[in-house]
Amino acid sequence: MARADRMTIDSGVPSMDLMESAAVAIARVASRVLQRMSGRRVLVLCGPGNNGGDGYVAARLLRAQRYKVRVASLAPPDRLRGDAARAAASWTGTLLPAQECDFHGVDLVIDALFGTGLARDLDPAAQTLVNRLNQWRRETKQSVISVDIPSGVDGTTGAIRGAAVEADETVTFFRVKTGHLLLPGRTRCGRLTCAHIGIRSTTLESMGVKAFVNAPELWLPHLPRPRVDGHKYTRGHALVVSGGASFTGAARLSASAALRAGAGLVTLASPTEALAVNASALTSVMVRPADGPVGLAHVLADERKNAIAIGPGLGVSEASCQQVEAALKPQAYRRAAVLDADALTSFESDPFRLWRATRGAPGPVVMTPHAGEFARLFAECDGNHANRSKLDKARDAARVSGAVVLYKGPDTVVAAPDGRASIQTGASPWLATAGSGDVLTGIVAGLLAQRMEGFLAASCAVWMHARAAEQFGPGLIADDIIATLPQVWRELCGESA
């Protein structure tokens, strides 16, 4: 953000204009909130930097609209520098030290304490102020609007630096920051608005930004669609590996999801002991016997099976490791793979053995760990440095494994070895249900079977999975995600497609 800011100013846009535009956006949201609640009294908390500067300008704009505005400042105004000092000088109304401010009778607080310049944990005085503000909000149910990001949330990592404001609305500028999307930061933002303040989008291109909100713009042009002149083999053939007789449900969920994600054919490779149970529970998915690594290699001799999903219900064992190695075996044709659950955990004691396999694989590999699996497998990427986010960890994991890492959770991150990454926003809490991850694995496999590129397939699968849950709503179970996928396809392709 600082670079985008600098480039814009260097191109001739006065920095005060950016601050003025930012404040206009804040004042607009503030007056909407105030009108809704018929409130008039505003307290603006200003910090020592330009975030505080935005606060002073917003205070002036709101006062011009006849609201009753007071400003409380964390730093004496004569200690401010640059634009923040100019903004403070333009404020002629009530100004008091933040430590002494009283929330009594206030309808709305604007939090302009710290923004993207937060460089360390809040000092004790700032923490006390933030805690008082949060307590006032909880007790009175009045509103808080944060300027750029709730003060105390690290804009890059989403971590809470000592204490952080709990906002009802956050108004950010130019682009949403990773700290707004990653937990726990996301939970502090309330409703997030991103305002245009005069920074051109071309600025980003020259900066080589590689992290994106996971939205259709990212992958829609690459979404596979059935061709009029196609047949089922042109839509790919996914192979899903089943566990033993008592653990077959997970792989069946993956298999059905792969079909719904658009794979032309799906075969379940099943241990002989589980053939009957698998066959009796499936209709459009084919079932073939495959016992252990040798059996799997035999089924995989058919190179039309161009994507494999392995892990759900597989069991943690040496045999599972060998099955994964069989699935990733180097060969002349480009078979894609998605590894989940036990396919990952089986390598816990020797992750490098898995990296050798993933790095040598003939096609794209996607791994889909949740936090527990991630910690077991990527212990060295998972270190608890205050300044390393889930995004950093997923990127490191992708780099060491040479695979796309789909790090699951309420803020799922997909990272590619080349540094590209997507962050999913707004996933339904109902997705935390048995079998949900198996369905996701199947969707990835279905898209990979249709030859979608690994990072885009993984990002698209995460989005479709989340969107299905959102469309279905409360009471969701894993089967409902599969059943709702056609609705998601209709939305993505337009009703007619």
Ligand SMILES: NC(=O)C1=CN([C@@H]2O[C@H](COP(=O)(O)OP(=O)(O)OC[C@H]3O[C@@H](n4cnc5c(N)ncnc54)[C@H](OP(=O)(O)O)[C@@H]3O)[C@@H](O)[C@H]2O)[C@@H](O)CC1
């Ligand atoms: N970029 C843009 O395009 C535009 C940006 N705009 C706005 O500018 C904001 C960024 O401004 P910024 O860079 O001045 O940083 P900001 O967040 O105000 O904080 C820095 C100050 O806080 C201090 N400080 C830091 N940590 C601290 C701690 N833990 N405890 C105590 N103090 C701490 C730090 O002190 P120092 O580290 O120097 O000692 C410094 O004084 C951005 O969020 C947006 O609102 C808009 O005007 C529109 C255009």
Ligand SMILES: [K+]
């Ligand atoms: K803020």
